[in-house]
Amino acid sequence: MKVRIAAVGDIHMGEDLRGRFRPRFAGIEERADVLLLAGDLTRHGTEEEGRVVADEFRDLPIPVVAVLGNHDYHSDAEEIISVLLRNAGMIVLDDQATVIECHGETLGIVGGKGFGGGFAGKCASEFGEPETKAFVRHTKDIAERWRVALKETPADHRVVLAHYSPVKDTLEGEPKEIYPFLGSYLLAEAVDAEGADLIVHGHAHLGCEKGLTPGGIRVRNVALPVLGRAYGVYSLKEDLNV
Amino acid sequence: MAGEAPQYVAARVQRALAEDERTHELGIRVDVRGDQIFLRGQVGDEYRRETIAGVAGEAAPELELHNEISVVEVRDPGEEENL
Ligand SMILES: [Fe+2]
Ligand SMILES: [Fe+2]
Numbered sequence: 585m586k587v588r589i590a591a592v593g594d595i596h597m598g599e600d601l602r603g604r605f606r607p608r609f610a611g612i613e614e615r616a617d618v619l620l621l622a623g624d625l626t627r628h629g630t631e632e633e634g635r636v637v638a639d640e641f642r643d644l645p646i647p648v649v650a651v652l653g654n655h656d657y658h659s660d661a662e663e664i665i666s667v668l669l670r671n672a673g674m675i676v677l678d679d680q681a682t683v684i685e686c687h688g689e690t691l692g693i694v695g696g697k698g699f700g701g702g703f704a705g706k707c708a709s710e711f712g713e714p715e716t717k718a719f720v721r722h723t724k725d726i727a728e729r730w731r732v733a734l735k736e737t738p739a740d741h742r743v744v745l746a747h748y749s750p751v752k753d754t755l756e757g758e759p760k761e762i763y764p765f766l767g768s769y770l771l772a773e774a775v776d777a778e779g780a781d782l783i784v785h786g787h788a789h790l791g792c793e794k795g796l797t798p799g800g801i802r803v804r805n806v807a808l809p810v811l812g813r814a815y816g817v818y819s820l821k822e823d824l825n826v
Numbered sequence: 827m828a829g830e831a832p833q834y835v836a837a838r839v840q841r842a843l844a845e846d847e848r849t850h851e852l853g854i855r856v857d858v859r860g861d862q863i864f865l866r867g868q869v870g871d872e873y874r875r876e877t878i879a880g881v882a883g884e885a886a887p888e889l890e891l892h893n894e895i896s897v898v899e900v901r902d903p904g905e906e907e908n909l
Contacts, residue, residue, distance in 0.1 A: 588906060600873045608900055615903060628850050658850060782909060789853040789868065802909050809853070809868040809898050817906035 585687035586822055587741050590615065590646075592815040593622025593786020594807040596655065597636045605640050608814035613645040616817050617686040621674075622786035622806050623653025623697060623747030626665065634665035638672035647684050648674040651695045653747035653787060677745065679729040681737040692739030694730055698748030698771050698785065699723040702764035727774040734778035741820050744775050746785040753795025754805035755788050772797040781820050832858035835886050839863065842885040849874075849881050854895065856882070863889040868898040 590612060595605060612619060621641070626633035634656075641648050650669055652662055666676045675682050677695030684691045701708050701723040710720040734742065749755055749767030758766060766788050775783060776799030783797065786807040793810055795803040806816050836858045843851045851874070854867040863886055869875050879893040 586908075590903070596870055601870050604870070605900065608902065612903075615906065628847065655850065808900070812899060813901040813904050815903050817903060819906050819908050821909060 586819040587618075587686045587689060587691050588616040588817055588819045589618055589620060589743060589782065589784070590815045590817050591620040591622060591745075591784045591804065591806040592808055592811060593653070593747065593784075594624040594789060594809065595621070595637075596624055596627045596808075597640060598627045598633050599636060602636050602639070605814065609641075609644060612815075616646060616815075618646055618684055618691065618693075619644060619648045619815065620693070620695075620743070620745045620784055620806075621648065621650035622745060622784055623651045624655045624786055624807075625650065625652065625669075626656050629656045629658035629661055629665070631659075631661050631664045631668070634661065634668040637665070638668040638674075641669075641674060642672040644673075649682060649684075649693050649695060649745060650674050650676050651678070651697055651745050651747055652676070653697060657697075679726055679733065681733040683737065683739055689741065690739040692734075692737040692742040693745055694733045694737060694742070694780070695745035696726055696730060698746040698750070699726055699768060700748060700765045701768035701770060703752045703767070703769045706763070707769065708764060723768045723770050727768070727770040730771065731774040731778055734775065734780065742780040743820075744780050744783040746771065746783065747787050749785045749788055749791070749803070749805065750775060750783055751795045751797055751803050754785070754793065754803055755791045757790045757792055758788050766791075772799070772801075772803075775799075775801060782818060784818075832860075835863070835889070839882050839885045842881055843878060846881045849878050851878055854878060858886075858889065861889055862892060864892045864894055866894045868896055870898060872897055
């Protein structure tokens with residue numbers, strides 16, 4: 585059986601959207617084996633909004649794996665939000681890996697928020713003021729943690745779940761001037777080094793769905809305004825060696 | 827005093843939409859043309875659409891506001907993609 589990945593990001597929930605998505609996830613177990621949530625689950629990053637998200641995805645019949653996005657950090661409540669989501673049965677990744685069994689095969693998911701910096705040849709570097717260095721260092725540290733997590737997670741299939749984009753292909757439609765705030769090539773470089781079957785991300789609401797890393801890994805921007813549907817479903821090639 | 831350049835007005839409104847705690851909205855395009863201001867983008871519901879227009883109106887009360895923001899439709903998941 586193929587492993588089928590459902591994914592969506594940037595649902596930006598608040599009390600006003602409570603219950604909006606739940607009906608759309610009915611029957612998801614017939615379409616997919618796992619649901620990935622690609623960050624920006626809230627609007628303001630408050631505990632109250634975290635509760636709305638937790639209730640919306642509580643006890644779905646398939647595993648739900650989430651990362652947070654920049655909006656979920658805005659009110660300094662990211663840890664409380666993570667706890668609320670975990671208590672609702674979700675797996676929340678912060679630069680870590682988890683392994684799920686699907687039809688007797690293993691699916692390794694490495695997930696984290698990611699960060700910005702820009703794309704090869706047009707990016708910030710670790711030089712100059714401490715504020716600039718800290719910005720770039722944050723992305724480098726994240727990329728290194730993803731690389732290690734991938735290396736240490738052998739599985740039949742591997743997917744990377746992020747909020748920020750690893751490539752600019754999926755940013756097409758966004759103003760070029762803000763690309764450095766939308767993602768970083770360092771993320772793609774780390775994943776290309778260790779290999780994966782798919783990278784999903786959100787954050788770029790005006791971007792487009794499909795792209796590729798320089799190493800040829802498929803990238804999908806699953807931000808809700810980009811998808812225009814409750815979630816995308818991506819089925820991975822069968823592992824014929826099993 | 828010369829009138830404020832339209833680019834600065836647009837930037838001020840965009841910043842207000844991002845930083846105002848009623849909105850925290852980063853994905854709205856703001857264009858100023860003459861004495862008119864245009865808002866474009868997608869949001870989750872009508873309430874947010876109206877709130878954004880309110881905050882933008884406060885940040886640039888002298889302009890005529892055109893709220894062209896649409897409410898994102900959440901359609902059913904549709905076909906799967908084979909990778
Ligand atoms: Fe977002
Ligand atoms: Fe975001």
